[in-house]
Amino acid sequence: MSKKFSFEFVPFTYEELRSMSNDELQINLSKFKRFIKEARRADMETHQFEVEFCYLDNERQARSRVEKFNRNRR
Numbered sequence: 001m002s003k004k005f006s007f008e009f010v011p012f013t014y015e016e017l018r019s020m021s022n023d024e025l026q027i028n029l030s031k032f033k034r035f036i037k038e039a040r041r042a043d044m045e046t047h048q049f050e051v052e053f054c055y056l057d058n059e060r061q062a063r064s065r066v067e068k069f070n071r072n073r074r
Contacts, residue, residue, distance in 0.1 A: 007038070
């Protein structure tokens with residue numbers, strides 16, 4: 001029994017990344033991690049998913065640095 005997995009997505013714009021809540025960002029990180037895993041299982045190219053994952057992870061890291069800076073500043 002195999003499940004049909006849809007790999008279709010529209011890349012996020014910079015504005016969409018910036019406007020995501022932290023929860024939405026985490027959900028999308030998990031989603032692209034799953035895309036990469038499933039694409040590898042299906043012997044498909046993963047580059048486009050990895051690039052999108054990197055953009056999402058970069059935004060997460062940037063927010064983390066800002067939050068850490070703001071906490072230390074108080």
